[in-house]
Amino acid sequence: MIINILKTLPWYFVGLAVFLVPSVLLIASLLAPLDVESFFSNQFFADKFMDLETILNDEQDPANATADFNLMFAWLNIYLLITSIAISLSWAIGSHFLNIDEPGKAKFFGITWTIISGILVGSLLIVNYTIFSWSNFFMAQQDITVRDMNTMVLISTIYYSLMYWLSCILGTARQARSAVLLANKLPARNFL
Amino acid sequence: MKNFLIGIGGTGAKCIEHLVHTCSAGLGPDQLWVGMVDQDEANGNVNKTKILLNRYISLRNKLREEGKNDLSNESNLFKTNITTDPDAVWIPLPGADPTLKAVVNYNALKDEVKGLLNCLYDPTEQNLPLSEGFRGRPNIGAAAMLATAANENSKFWSQIHKAIDAARGGEEVRIFIIGSIFGGTGASGFPNIARKIRAIQEEKSVTSNVYIGGALMLPYFDYDVPDDIDDGTIFAKPNQFLDQTKAALEYYSKLFEHNKIFDQVYVTGWDPLSKLPKFEVGGNTQFNSPLFAETYAALGALKFFNEDNKIAETQEIFHIGKNESNDILWSDIPNVSANLNSKDKIINLIRFAFSYNWMYGPALTGSLSKIKKYSNEHWFKRLIEANTYSDETKSSIIGNENNQKIIMQMREYCQDVLTWITDMTHSTVVDSDQRMDLILTDFFSEYQPKENSKKVKLKEKLSSTEKKQFKKLIIDNDNLTLANIMSNISYMGTKRDQKGLGIFMDILFRSCGK
Numbered sequence: 181m182i183i184n185i186l187k188t189l190p191w192y193f194v195g196l197a198v199f200l201v202p203s204v205l206l207i208a209s210l211l212a213p214l215d216v217e218s219f220f221s222n223q224f225f226a227d228k229f230m231d232l233e234t235i236l237n238d239e240q241d242p243a244n245a246t247a248d249f250n251l252m253f254a255w256l257n258i259y260l261l262i263t264s265i266a267i268s269l270s271w272a273i274g275s276h277f278l279n280i281d282e283p284g285k286a287k288f289f290g291i292t293w294t295i296i297s298g299i300l301v302g303s304l305l306i307v308n309y310t311i312f313s314w315s316n317f318f319m320a321q322q323d324i325t326v327r328d329m330n331t332m333v334l335i336s337t338i339y340y341s342l343m344y345w346l347s348c349i350l351g352t353a354r355q356a357r358s359a360v361l362l363a364n365k366l367p368a369r370n371f372l
Numbered sequence: 373m374k375n376f377l378i379g380i381g382g383t384g385a386k387c388i389e390h391l392v393h394t395c396s397a398g399l400g401p402d403q404l405w406v407g408m409v410d411q412d413e414a415n416g417n418v419n420k421t422k423i424l425l426n427r428y429i430s431l432r433n434k435l436r437e438e439g440k441n442d443l444s445n446e447s448n449l450f451k452t453n454i455t456t457d458p459d460a461v462w463i464p465l466p467g468a469d470p471t472l473k474a475v476v477n478y479n480a481l482k483d484e485v486k487g488l489l490n491c492l493y494d495p496t497e498q499n500l501p502l503s504e505g506f507r508g509r510p511n512i513g514a515a516a517m518l519a520t521a522a523n524e525n526s527k528f529w530s531q532i533h534k535a536i537d538a539a540r541g542g543e544e545v546r547i548f549i550i551g552s553i554f555g556g557t558g559a560s561g562f563p564n565i566a567r568k569i570r571a572i573q574e575e576k577s578v579t580s581n582v583y584i585g586g587a588l589m590l591p592y593f594d595y596d597v598p599d600d601i602d603d604g605t606i607f608a609k610p611n612q613f614l615d616q617t618k619a620a621l622e623y624y625s626k627l628f629e630h631n632k633i634f635d636q637v638y639v640t641g642w643d644p645l646s647k648l649p650k651f652e653v654g655g656n657t658q659f660n661s662p663l664f665a666e667t668y669a670a671l672g673a674l675k676f677f678n679e680d681n682k683i684a685e686t687q688e689i690f691h692i693g694k695n696e697s698n699d700i701l702w703s704d705i706p707n708v709s710a711n712l713n714s715k716d717k718i719i720n721l722i723r724f725a726f727s728y729n730w731m732y733g734p735a736l737t738g739s740l741s742k743i744k745k746y747s748n749e750h751w752f753k754r755l756i757e758a759n760t761y762s763d764e765t766k767s768s769i770i771g772n773e774n775n776q777k778i779i780m781q782m783r784e785y786c787q788d789v790l791t792w793i794t795d796m797t798h799s800t801v802v803d804s805d806q807r808m809d810l811i812l813t814d815f816f817s818e819y820q821p822k823e824n825s826k827k828v829k830l831k832e833k834l835s836s837t838e839k840k841q842f843k844k845l846i847i848d849n850d851n852l853t854l855a856n857i858m859s860n861i862s863y864m865g866t867k868r869d870q871k872g873l874g875i876f877m878d879i880l881f882r883s884c885g886k
Binding site: 181183184187276277278279280281282283284286287353354355357358364367368369370 | 731732735745746748749750751752753754758839840842853854855856857858859860861862863865866
């Protein structure tokens with residue numbers, strides 16, 4: 181069993197890496213000082229989602245407000261990343277222990293996978309809204325309109341759900357692939 | 373190296389059944405010719421063994437077809453290339469109801485020879501119809517066998533002649549004989565067939581490369597004789613087994629002292645004797661259940677044939693037996709060699725038979741449209757679809773007649789294995805204080821001791837609770853589950869040269885191992 185898990189985990193990490201790498205680069209650039217050149221423009225998300233008019237009306241320094249926003253957005257991504265990895269890795273390893281003891285039984289665990297996927301989406305939403313409600317820790321929360329907050333929640337939830345799904349497609353135990361949406365479309369090879 | 377096995381009488385035939393199963397588990401040599409000797413031509417045990425041998429050979433040939441359905445030479449499943457012949461049962465006295473009197477041509481004998489014959493055999497024995505065997509009378513069997521020439525025209529003896537010719541050519545030939553010491557055919561055939569082989573060897577001036585081994589079965593079963601049986605009927609009487617054995621052992625003691633006919637002899641028995649639930653004098657209704665002691669004889673044969681077994685100059689006698697307690701355990705099964713663990717291989721075969729019979733065999737049976745419901749599963753895509761794909765039809769040909777035949781035959785063979793082990797588990801210890809702690813059988817089968825030919829009834833289908841009990845199937849072993857097997861078949865790599873259904877069968881077999 182352990183050997184089978186070790187055979188599958190590299191594929192799990194391949195699937196994960198597709199979304200993990202951009203996410204880590206984004207977090208790194210958000211945590212970097214504003215004057216440091218990075219892979220992502222660390223002004224981009226602040227410009228896109230912050231309500232500049234409110235900042236100016238409140239006589240805040242836009243540079244400080246951007247730094248606050250980046251910090252909040254970085255931590256948001258860190259928590260979402262941890263949530264996605266924790267749930268997808270649990271599935272990837274846990275799928276080896278599912279009681280698939282005869283041909284045709286794997287598809288019934290599609291229900292289990294759907295429930296876990298639902299838990300993931302729910303967790304991502306909870307993490308998002310919790311972060312946005314921590315106004316004591318993240319001042320930037322006041323500088324975002326509700327509409328922009330919902331947009332951010334939607335985008336991040338989709339992004340990290342895709343990360344979870346792709347890592348599940350490649351990282352699920354071979355015998356359990358019928359349980360994961362479209363995973364059974366993968367070619368069946370000795371190494372995959 | 374050429375290997376030959378001769379099973380004499382009902383016991384010999386039954387031991388061959390054990391040997392076939394152990395060979396399918398991978399414990400046998402690469403090649404083996406099997407022949408039988410029985411005066412009782414229609415004997416139920418002999419016929420059962422013949423059917424089993426044919427099934428093994430047919431299935432093995434289908435699964436070792438180079439480029440088509442090939443398990444590959446590396447696979448342990450059906451490792452031994454067993455060959456036999458439909459006429460490989462040697463009947464010492466053929467014809468309808470031969471009698472000793474007819475064989476020796478009594479009426480044409482001189483008066484003094486007639487007198488000698490009358491001293492040795494009473495009139496009932498002289499006139500006993502022998503079509504149902506020698507009925508526990510080795511003195512009749514010995515005379516009958518010695519009176520029959522071992523000529524090359526007989527399919528059975530022609531193989532022995534060929535073997536000795538091969539030995540002359542420098543090839544090592546090992547011949548193993550299995551027979552009981554307490555019956556009729558076995559007791560008379562065991563020393564006399566070995567002697568005949570040595571005589572052929574001498575006749576052909578072959579002085580080396582021919583080794584003869586044997587498994588001598590001491591009493592290991594008895595039965596209750598029905599009260600209504602006619603006093604005059606001649607049959608093997610259980611109350612005479614021990615006396616017969618004592619006399620025979622004295623004879624063998626002298627024989628082995630003065631004449632090295634056998635290179636290795638394996639002696640085994642069973643105490644207390646296993647009780648056969650039903651008595652039959654002989655004929656096609658005599659279906660005796662497989663008993664544990666016979667496994668010892670089969671494993672003795674496999675040890676003899678094993679290449680690691682170096683045959684000494686002096687005659688060797690080995691005793692095989694179980695532990696002293698009433699519990700029969702896996703540890704009572706001896707290994708074939710230092711590299712061949714009998715317990716592991718037999719367990720592997722039992723698990724394979726179980727999972728194939730109730731899980732994978734049914735899934736692969738039927739038309740392609742029925743089987744296709746598994747086409748999204750990794751094991752099916754990798755092991756079945758990819759290896760039975762036809763460029764002509766642009767789809768898998770798993771549903772075609774030939775493949776379906778293999779799938780069905782494998783299922784029948786797996787049922788044979790499960791029936792064999794279940795029957796042995798119960799029949800060896802029935803009506804005794806002994807316990808056989810090898811496998812749990814109750815959840816997949818029903819044992820009916822009063823039945824004659826079908827004492828074991830395997831369930832058609834298993835419920836999910838019953839399937840879960842698979843992990844307890846083997847007593848005294850790690851708990852492999854059916855889910856573990858499914859996981860293993862999804863990950864286990866294929867071997868070079870494997871083709872078609874051979875890939876799936878071998879991977880499933882290996883997945884059921886340690």
